[in-house]
Amino acid sequence: xxxxxxxxxxxxxxxxxxxxxxxxxxxxLGFQLDEVDDWNCCGATxxxxxxxxxxxxxxARNLALVDKQYExxxxxxxxxxxxxxxxxxxxxxxxxxxxxxxxxxxAGGLSYxxxxxxxxxxxxxxxxxxxETALRQxxxxxxxxxxxxxxxxxxxxxxxxGLDNTEYPMKMDELFTWLGAEVVDYPVxxxxxGGHMTQISESQAFELIRRLLQSAQDYxxxxxxxxxxxxxxxxxxxxxxxxxxxxxxxxxxxLFLTQLVGIALGLDxxxxxxxxxxxxxxxxxxxxxxxxxxxxxx
Amino acid sequence: xAEKVGVYVCHCGSNIAGKVDVEEVAKWAGERLKDxxxxxxxxxxxxxLGQKLIEDDIRNEGLTRVVVAACSPHLHEKTxxxxxxxxxxxxxxxxxxxxxxxxxxxxxxxxxxxxxxxSLVSAAVERVKFQEPLEPTFVDxxxxxxxxxxxxxxxxxxxxxxxxxxxxxLVERSPSIGGHMAQFDKTFPTLDCSACILTPxxxxxxxHENVTLLTYSEIESVKGSVGNFQVxxxxxxxxxxxxxxxxCGICVEKCPRKVVDTEFEAGLGxxxxxxxxxxxxxxxxxxxxxxSCIWFQRQKCRACEKLCPTNAIRFDQEDDTLDLNVxxxxxxTGWKPFDCRNIPQYGYGRLANVYTSLEFERLCNxxxxxxxxxxxxxxKTEPKSVAxxxxxxxxxxxxxxxxxxxxxxxxxxxxxxxxxxxxADVYSFYIDMRTNQKGYEEFYQRLLEEGMHFVRGKVSxxxxxxxxxxxxxxxxxQCEDTLVGRQRxxxxxxxxxxxxxxxxxxxxxxxxxxxxxxxxxxxxxxxHPKLDPVATMTDGVFVAGACQGAKDIPASVAQGAxxxxxxxxxxxxxxxxxxxxxxKIHEEACSGCRICNTMCPYNAIEFDADKNVSRxxxxxxxxxxxxxxxxxxxxxxxxxxxxxxxxxxxxxVLWDTADKQNALVSAT
Numbered sequence: 001x002x003x004x005x006x007x008x009x010x011x012x013x014x015x016x017x018x019x020x021x022x023x024x025x026x027x028x029l030g031f032q033l034d035e036v037d038d039w040n041c042c043g044a045t046x047x048x049x050x051x052x053x054x055x056x057x058x059x060a061r062n063l064a065l066v067d068k069q070y071e072x073x074x075x076x077x078x079x080x081x082x083x084x085x086x087x088x089x090x091x092x093x094x095x096x097x098x099x100x101x102x103x104x105x106x107a108g109g110l111s112y113x114x115x116x117x118x119x120x121x122x123x124x125x126x127x128x129x130x131x132e133t134a135l136r137q138x139x140x141x142x143x144x145x146x147x148x149x150x151x152x153x154x155x156x157x158x159x160x161x162g163l164d165n166t167e168y169p170m171k172m173d174e175l176f177t178w179l180g181a182e183v184v185d186y187p188v189x190x191x192x193x194g195g196h197m198t199q200i201s202e203s204q205a206f207e208l209i210r211r212l213l214q215s216a217q218d219y220x221x222x223x224x225x226x227x228x229x230x231x232x233x234x235x236x237x238x239x240x241x242x243x244x245x246x247x248x249x250x251x252x253x254x255l256f257l258t259q260l261v262g263i264a265l266g267l268d269x270x271x272x273x274x275x276x277x278x279x280x281x282x283x284x285x286x287x288x289x290x291x292x293x294x295x296x297x298x
Numbered sequence: 299x300a301e302k303v304g305v306y307v308c309h310c311g312s313n314i315a316g317k318v319d320v321e322e323v324a325k326w327a328g329e330r331l332k333d334x335x336x337x338x339x340x341x342x343x344x345x346x347l348g349q350k351l352i353e354d355d356i357r358n359e360g361l362t363r364v365v366v367a368a369c370s371p372h373l374h375e376k377t378x379x380x381x382x383x384x385x386x387x388x389x390x391x392x393x394x395x396x397x398x399x400x401x402x403x404x405x406x407x408x409x410x411x412x413x414x415x416x417s418l419v420s421a422a423v424e425r426v427k428f429q430e431p432l433e434p435t436f437v438d439x440x441x442x443x444x445x446x447x448x449x450x451x452x453x454x455x456x457x458x459x460x461x462x463x464x465x466x467x468l469v470e471r472s473p474s475i476g477g478h479m480a481q482f483d484k485t486f487p488t489l490d491c492s493a494c495i496l497t498p499x500x501x502x503x504x505x506h507e508n509v510t511l512l513t514y515s516e517i518e519s520v521k522g523s524v525g526n527f528q529v530x531x532x533x534x535x536x537x538x539x540x541x542x543x544x545x546c547g548i549c550v551e552k553c554p555r556k557v558v559d560t561e562f563e564a565g566l567g568x569x570x571x572x573x574x575x576x577x578x579x580x581x582x583x584x585x586x587x588x589x590s591c592i593w594f595q596r597q598k599c600r601a602c603e604k605l606c607p608t609n610a611i612r613f614d615q616e617d618d619t620l621d622l623n624v625x626x627x628x629x630x631t632g633w634k635p636f637d638c639r640n641i642p643q644y645g646y647g648r649l650a651n652v653y654t655s656l657e658f659e660r661l662c663n664x665x666x667x668x669x670x671x672x673x674x675x676x677x678k679t680e681p682k683s684v685a686x687x688x689x690x691x692x693x694x695x696x697x698x699x700x701x702x703x704x705x706x707x708x709x710x711x712x713x714x715x716x717x718x719x720x721x722a723d724v725y726s727f728y729i730d731m732r733t734n735q736k737g738y739e740e741f742y743q744r745l746l747e748e749g750m751h752f753v754r755g756k757v758s759x760x761x762x763x764x765x766x767x768x769x770x771x772x773x774x775x776q777c778e779d780t781l782v783g784r785q786r787x788x789x790x791x792x793x794x795x796x797x798x799x800x801x802x803x804x805x806x807x808x809x810x811x812x813x814x815x816x817x818x819x820x821x822x823x824x825x826h827p828k829l830d831p832v833a834t835m836t837d838g839v840f841v842a843g844a845c846q847g848a849k850d851i852p853a854s855v856a857q858g859a860x861x862x863x864x865x866x867x868x869x870x871x872x873x874x875x876x877x878x879x880x881x882k883i884h885e886e887a888c889s890g891c892r893i894c895n896t897m898c899p900y901n902a903i904e905f906d907a908d909k910n911v912s913r914x915x916x917x918x919x920x921x922x923x924x925x926x927x928x929x930x931x932x933x934x935x936x937x938x939x940x941x942x943x944x945x946x947x948x949x950x951v952l953w954d955t956a957d958k959q960n961a962l963v964s965a966t
Contacts, residue, residue, distance in 0.1 A: 165642060167759075168642030168643050186763070187645070211763065211765060215763040
């Protein structure tokens, strides 16, 4: 099985751990990811509010670049996924928009016919295409003993994506039970992380981040798992600021989905980018996973 | 001899005349259509004066055919057929064409609508000339009636008929009659005890000489038609001898196996493996649930059998079927509760102190698992605050768009019970307060005075993620208060979700068996929403209660009684008319291939093996035409819908193309 791969700009910089772990996990599962040649930024959340038509054209360029031999495009970043999916859908629904976008793409010798590329989020691919049976069979190191708080954020659950329940998603929860983990069913898993609000109004953003960390801690999570670079950044990089702001002492490591899947598949931690996070995950991972394997061995 | 056709175009006030130039249509038909002797338009053709016009023309002008261009035949075909026969014309020599629903109501352009009306009139005129006089037949009505569903609507219908002296078979799928009403504590708006008003009706039905009670039974199949239905009922194995059991209850008392009762107690209480759903159950004969019985699971125990004083336990009993012959059927199969887990952000099943409305009914009920004490899931703590959430799965495009009709009043009732029994604050989260029946608005006023808090807005989330110290350990209701215009978070101890009333999961299946359809939402479709709410499009099949649409107890009782009255009318009349619009097989040409036998949706075709021909059972045939089109030898004719009539109708509707061709021909 092979997919066109759209890493997006975060995965080349701040979220390199996501990129490296996605590649390692998919390779070990026998799924081929081929990076789209000469892809460009998806415009994130901001560009839409500036000029919608330009934003859509910029995104559509990526869809147009997907080689004919690929039917599906995988995006691990929640924002990239939403933008690509939305563009495909809007172009399919609105003929005049499609013509405008294609006129813009035409200047670069490109065009895109909506519906030709199926845009997938990585979670969907792991959940449905790899699936429960394969993931259970391939698990070399059960995540038993580790309490995981899956954090979905706000982008993948948008109704147009049709990816999961929009109010209370469950796919990541299910996936981690297949890998043996104890999944924490905490109530804020689809609440907002604040997004770029950290740059605009720190106090607002920090309160949103605090709520997420607080709930995960109340439910005794060992680690929070993200499927969006923005969420991971906010929860991880701002954790110490939130601590000093609210006089708290959160110490919750925040990892990407594929980092923990990779651990379960028995991959080398270095190849999964473990250690790149700011709140170090290694101590709790070693403690919990070794306790569990000692218990099973004993 | 040429036919003399009379054409009558109705204005229907402005309903038709507003979009169709009816005078022009009538004038045109009189001048242009062949064999039309008289053509008139009239303000209301269905009025007695309009009918008289037709009758007089038949008598004075010697009309041999009549075309009425007006509303749907569903509404007035009978009216105009009667007018024809009053004047001595066979009523099947009438054709009614619909220029209202099919024309004026669905078009904007007057000129185009007028052309279409002309086409429809032309089609009817061409068709009616080939129509043949037909005579309806009459069959006797079997006075016995089948009522399906033993809830309050079905009980009411049963007792009305039984008291009038007619036999009723009451089929109920659970072990006792009583329905949802048996689970309730109080009933709004008068707060009378539900059991006190229901159980007398239950025992009356149980003991009535004219009622055969068939509990723990389901409808397997329905054959036949109005007046004479043949119904197969499957009686599920009770594993207790119905005749020997005295209902002493020793077996239930001594049964060592206790399981959670997910039905009557809505999961809050327990029952034994051998059980009656509740103490006042009718009949008092218990059933053994094989899925929980120790004997069926592990081949041990048999305590009930050893202790039964009348040796009524029958472990080897199996399902059996019973054949019933009835003249009419009343479906009163009720509703099922919405699964509140489908709205996961409300936390049902995840947050312990979130309850469904049925659970809360049991919690309030003096005979319920807590003896009527309102306590939280721990079984002892009284809540200090309770939130009642309206419209859970109702008025919601993601689930059911309709209003469930009972929840506002049930919420007020719950509010009253909480205020009466505890010191808790009660919050109602509503979208609109709908209290529009007798005594309902007064009850709302009463709760306002009793101090129930009302917050207008749809709840977005119920969460245990506290943000403030006063939210710790509470369930927080997050909601936009649309009267104040701001987001609110209200911490409470207990939440009640007023789940929607949904159609039974198998309503469609039962509807198919009885030949009636369901609405988009899955409720049974009545013949007319306003003027014929308990009849259906299938003669002899009636509906009552929540199976026809969400409704409360008073409305269900009214429909139960109404359906019974309709059935009584049929029985008193004694005979029903069978439409002569049926298929006929020309036996001399039939090859006996039997293709039509299996195609007939009404099982109305029998095969005569001696003569090797198929034959239509006229009383069962509905004239649907399936066999007519399926017959490879084309030896089946559908009366009133034969090929000649249909082709003439098609030619008639294409009058303007024929005109154009004629115009072209004359031009060359």
